[in-house]
Amino acid sequence: MIWSFINTGFHTGKYNMNYDLRLAADCKPNEAILRLYRWAPYCISLGANQSFENIDKKKAKEDNLDIVKRPTGGRAVLHSEELTYSVIYPIDSATSAHTLYHQINMALAKGLMIYDDKLSGVVLENVQPDFLSLYRNDKASAVCFAVPSKNELKLSGRKLVGSAQRKLNNVILQHGSILTGTFHRKLADYLSLSEDEKEKIKNEVKRKTIELETILNKKVDFERLSESIKRGFELYFNAELIESGFLQTEN
Numbered sequence: 158m159i160w161s162f163i164n165t166g167f168h169t170g171k172y173n174m175n176y177d178l179r180l181a182a183d184c185k186p187n188e189a190i191l192r193l194y195r196w197a198p199y200c201i202s203l204g205a206n207q208s209f210e211n212i213d214k215k216k217a218k219e220d221n222l223d224i225v226k227r228p229t230g231g232r233a234v235l236h237s238e239e240l241t242y243s244v245i246y247p248i249d250s251a252t253s254a255h256t257l258y259h260q261i262n263m264a265l266a267k268g269l270m271i272y273d274d275k276l277s278g279v280v281l282e283n284v285q286p287d288f289l290s291l292y293r294n295d296k297a298s299a300v301c302f303a304v305p306s307k308n309e310l311k312l313s314g315r316k317l318v319g320s321a322q323r324k325l326n327n328v329i330l331q332h333g334s335i336l337t338g339t340f341h342r343k344l345a346d347y348l349s350l351s352e353d354e355k356e357k358i359k360n361e362v363k364r365k366t367i368e369l370e371t372i373l374n375k376k377v378d379f380e381r382l383s384e385s386i387k388r389g390f391e392l393y394f395n396a397e398l399i400e401s402g403f404l405q406t407e408n
Contacts, residue, residue: 162387162398163192170200170225170236178228180245181330190245191390191398193383196236198223199340201347204231204321210349217347229321229330235347238338238368240382246329254329258322259308260393261331265318266310268389269335272382273373279317281308309333315367335386336368337377 165176173194180190200223201212209224211233217224222235244261248254262281269276310318320333334341345358369377391398 158394158396159188160390160394160396160398161188161190161401162390163190163401164383165192165194167195167197169198170196170202170223173200173241174202174225174227177243177245177330177332178325180243181325181328184245184247184328186247186327188247189394190243190401191387192243192245193386194241194243195239195379196223196241199235199237200225201344202227202234202236204233205229205323207232213347213349220347222347227321227332228325229323229332231319231321233344233348234319234334235341235344236334237340237343238370239334239336239341240377240379240386241332241334242386243330243332246331247327248324248329249327252329254322254324257329258320258331262308262310262318262320264390264393265335265386266389267393268386269310269317271388272385273369275373276312276369279310279312282311282316283307312367312372316365317367317369317372335382336366337379337382338368338370341366341368 165173168176173196176194177192180192184190198221201217202225203209203211204227207226212224214224242265246257248257259281266279266281269279309316309320318333318335320331322329322331342359342362345355345362348355348358350358369382387398390396
């Protein structure tokens with residue numbers, strides 16, 4: 158497998174989702190891609206099957222937040238102080254999407270450990286929740302980071318990286334958020350819920366998530382973090398990631 162690496166920097170929510178879809182559409186049978194990116198302005202993304210009615214669109218607009226649908230599953234995420242990754246990987250009958258999900262998270266874990274020794278305790282969640290039941294009965298399930306999925310990365314029992322995956326023809330698109338700061342906790346402020354429900358979700362997210370700046374007690378060096386994640390993929394997949402140019406896509 159030939160691996161390419163792209164760091165597209167800051168862009169809008171629409172640009173970022175269109176870019177991932179374009180990479181998946183253009184993916185060659187022998188080429189995998191790691192892309193890293195960020196968000197300007199901050200953006201709320203909803204899972205493919207989640208309704209825009211879950212969001213207080215008026216308040217989001219007042220606070221200059223984008224709102225966008227992800228092509229993958231999962232629930233709402235406030236993309237703010239984070240480094241976002243996407244992986245595009247061609248699959249065949251011998252490739253398991255579940256196995257690939259595990260492998261990508263292992264590569265991310267290796268990259269985080271390269272970034273700082275204090276992240277050596279990062280582990281994969283080993284329990285898969287009953288999402289159908291949660292989505293029916295728990296308001297907090299509207300928030301992606303309130304519920305850890307199997308093989309997602311956590312530290313000290315708290316979720317650090319959230320990911321979502323989808324098969325598009327013969328290609329897997331997986332993308333996710335590496336939390337760096339605490340702004341993501343404000344997502345509850347933009348949900349169409351009562352104040353009591355919002356406060357409950359805020360407490361739940363604070364209890365169940367953790368961020369690099371909280372762990373390390375210092376600001377994140379995004380350039381070094383990006384290089385560390387890239388190196389983690391190279392070591393885990395035993396491949397050189399070749400830097401690639403940008404695609405032309407719509408904003």
